[in-house]
Amino acid sequence: MIDINEIIKPFRFLEYEDRGSLILNVGEYLNSIFELRADExxxxxxxxxxxxxxxxxxxxxxxxxxxxxFDPEGSMFCVYSKNLKALKEFAVKFHEACEDEELIKNLFLKAELD
Incomplete structure (x- = not known):
């Protein structure tokens, strides 16, 4: 069986009794994407x-x-769910999107500053 954490690196999937989380310590992945809109x-x-x-x-x-x-913090991105199947699907597909430079740039152009 393939470990989901191997598939979604550098994201990490954490499973608890009644829920799961997908986390990323920021600053180690895709920094160049955010630099595109640093002036904003x-x-x-x-x-x-x-x-x-x-x-x-x-x-x-x-x-x-x-x-x-969603439960982000300054130094960490975090999403969570009680539905582990849905969270795993989100994790894998979000990672795939992050690895698709054109797609992730297009999505980021639509992001709003929080």
Whole structure:
């Protein structure tokens, strides 16, 4: 069985008794994307990642909107869910989007500063 954390690096999937979380310590991944809009105030912090992930959720996987919650912090991006299957789907697809430079740039252009 393949470990989801191997698939979604540098994101990490954490599973608890009744929920799961997808986290990323900011500053170690895709910094160049956030630099594209630094003059608007984007820094690449957890809130900026949350804004990007929200656009992704709404545009690419809207069927998961009811299951995914956001809890970013300055130094960490975090989404969570009680539905582990939905969270895993979000994790894999968001990582795939992040690895697609054209797609992630287009999504980021729609992100709003939090």
């Amino acid at each position: 105030g984007f820094e690449g912090n957890g809130y900026d990642w949350g804004s990007l992930a929200l656009v992704f959720l709404n545009e690419e996987v809207p069927h998961l909107k009811e299951d995914i919650g």
